[in-house]
Amino acid sequence: MIRSFVLAPVLAFVASVAVPAMVLAQVPASASANDPYYKAGEAALARQIAVVPNTGKAKNVILFLGDGMGISTVTAGRIYDGQQKGVDGESNSLAFEKLSYSALSKTYSHDTQVTDSAAGITAIMTGVKTRNKIIGLTGAAIGEKCETEKGHSVETLAELAKANGRAAGVVTTTRVTHATPAGAYAHTAYRDWEGDSDMPVEAIQGGCKDIARQLIEAPDALRLDVVMGGGRSRFLPDGKEVGKRADGRDLTAEWLKAEGANSSYVTTVDQLKAIPADTRHVLGLFAPEHLPYEVERPVLGQGVPTLAQMATSAIDVLSKNPNGYFLLVEGGKIDMGSHLGNAKRTLTETVEFSKAIEAVLAKVDLKDTLVVVTADHSHGLVISGYAARNAPILGLAGNEGEPILAGDGKAYTTLMFATGPGGPEGADTRRDPAKEDVDDIDYHQQAVANLPSAAHSGEDVGVFADGPQAFLLRGVVEESYIFQVMRHAFGFDAPKKR
Template identity: 80%
Template sequence: MIRVSSLLAGACALALAPSFAAAADTTPAQAADGYYKAGEAALAKALTINPNAGKAKNVVLFLGDGMGISTAVASRIYEGQQRGVDGESNALAFEKLPWVALSKTYSHDTQVTDSAAGITAITTGVKTRNKVIGLTGVAKPEACADEAANRVETIAEIAKAHGLSAGAVTTTRITHATPAGTYAHTAYRDWEGDGDMPAEALSGGCKDIARQLVEAPAKIRLDVALGGGRSRFLPEDKGGKRADGRDLTAEWTKAKGAAYVTTADQLKTIDATKTGPVLGLFAGEHLPYEVERPMLGQGVPTLADMATKAVDILSQNPKGYFLLVEGGKIDMGSHLNNAKRTLTETVEFSKAIEAVLAKVDLKDTLVIVTADHSHGLVISGYAARSAPILGLAGNEGEPVVAGDGKAYTVLSFATGPGGVEGNDLRADPAHEDLDEVDYHQQAGANLPSAAHSGEDVGIYADGPGAYLVRGVVEESYIFQVMRHAYGFDAAK
């Protein structure tokens, strides 16, 4: 039992104790701290952001293929270090957008999606099976017979049906999975040209992806398609891979005012106010990596060049437009365990976003930046602040070695061609040129091509409806945000 006298004594002791607040300095130590002040400024800016609940006239969807959170962070650091500023506190263009969410990227049949199922979720609101584009999850990969009954409309096709314009821009083949997700409906993503298709699919009446782009009805056909992949549109006698002998580029130009271009200079000369549909194919296959531009990229437009020209052309439609812009070779660099290519492609992707943001009006244009899936890129160790992101890992500034007595790099991959094979010993990266363009970071498990990874990816947004990008959402939710922002009715 507690005595009353004891309680009174304790109360008196508290009353007589000196006040901590009175004795302490009234100015907190953190008030002068740089991080604290930066946080205050960020809060002040956040308090000025008001949701834009208006209708979107235009939607620009940026997709960094394979651009997981680790890739974005490493690229942020790399871009800052290349400019000679603090990379760790740096921000890429899309990281400055005010509305952010996480996207759950699993597909209908796998924990880890591929690009075909990923883009289908984003552009149609339906999760499907890996390898399948523009069809429901009922359709099975490579099953031509499943195409007709399982077709789903894409946001680009819906926009066109409402009288808007639509386009797709990519650094990959325009028939590759992500750009194809704006216009194609196929049971197999690799059916890019008829030469890629088995006889049974051709006899079953299924169309290759290049044909689907060119032969789409005018009311839903893309108005702008820029990227690589010329080989899928040309017959063999013209340097292509088509087995049917058709020249689809010539067929494209039969449309009123249509243009076909193959160089950066030709793209520049197009008058956005006068042209009809524009097909730009700037390479036989994928466009070269940015690090290869001095040798292989002469005459090839940058992603920013293509994206801004697409905006100029599409914005001639007073009703508005939809545009997909893909940084497709971010993913390809990671498949190679080649972090330098991955990071430089992400930086170029950011530059394209910055260029488009400078052109559009966020009062009537919804901009969404996301990825279809992540990759197994890992940032590990305790390298000193401002240490090269492509360099060796450290222990808070001190060199560090693994259990085998060898150094390891800040960036590595979970799987891929950088993994040790058989009984080979791990190479010591301390004796290698880590900044060399073709250096492949080490991987935990050896595979011919690095596998995607299944963690959530970021969604960044601004403009009408962007406030709906918040929380942890399904990848297919992104379609619903775009549809709602346009004011299109939900499918019945």
């Protein structure tokens, strides 16, 4: 065999030799011209050539955060989406994959190789990497240590937007006090201090506030205009409806009083649709805890708006501010499906996330609106060979229609997790997925190591963007850099440490 390092100088020499026009004319016609892949590539090239970087300033910035949405989840999600639509899944594209610019984001936190959502959203929303479990504070703060909060708060992009006369909001499929949505407004040494009943006595006595209180008690000039998701229990007193607050306070009533006229507190999709046209502030708490998974909507989701409905309603309200707005939209249950080791939930949530992005893109003008889509971290989902083209992505790996058997004589699924509930327990032998209903909504994909909740993973995640200054999101970047691009697009000065 001739080694490549021997051929390289020869090929370089041949390439440098001028080829007479007559010889070029004798080159036979290539089959490439009629090949569908080749033609699709030509069309994609033409689209990219036509893209002109938008160097203007953004009136609005919308950040879509697919929690736990790693590259494998995006790939599997696009295939699943296509197969659900009856088209070729492998060549399908999710809504955000069609945006003009993309990059990879390095997601490690201040203290770990693999970040959690608290540190991840802090990096994206403040430009500062911090420790896992911590929200809105520098890495000098220590997890669960109330006394370390003082002097280490960092301003979020939502707070900067409010301080500069814009509106700001958060929409999520989780509790609105959960790590990612809290990253827009909270500053806490522990992400799980969502309500006062979640806090130890010494933290309360030390002057630390639970996350729900921080949302409601923010200064008028900084308080979010729109908040939608779940988590009603953290706002209501114990004994009232689903309330869990130990301090006896009804934070929903306090929010309405603080916001005054043109404000709406809603708990159902019908109420959301019926808010007055002049509404400028909305608190929508549509479930006691997290919102239900989309696969559960027929049973548990009655009266609960979709992510697309919440996001578009939020834009309708926020856009009443003539100066513009910032909006964070989280597909939070993508992550939760993966923690369960349940790929069907992961993929259906990814598709719903894409639908929300599609709905928003239909409402906004990318001439003055920067749209950024990314994830805070990845998950241990893998896509293993060698299923046939168009084979169900939730099915078995195979070759020419026959399942591929592993060394133990059993089949394996195309999608698996590194860790999670699907891992072997003790000396148990591996289950045979060929004898299981792998399409069941409660099926746990197999994993290498058994954990009650699958662990995050640390590889880079995708960033997809379009609109003013989106061209700055390219290459491999730090997760905290995403904040800098959004801040620059708004034209804001660098924030000051509190």
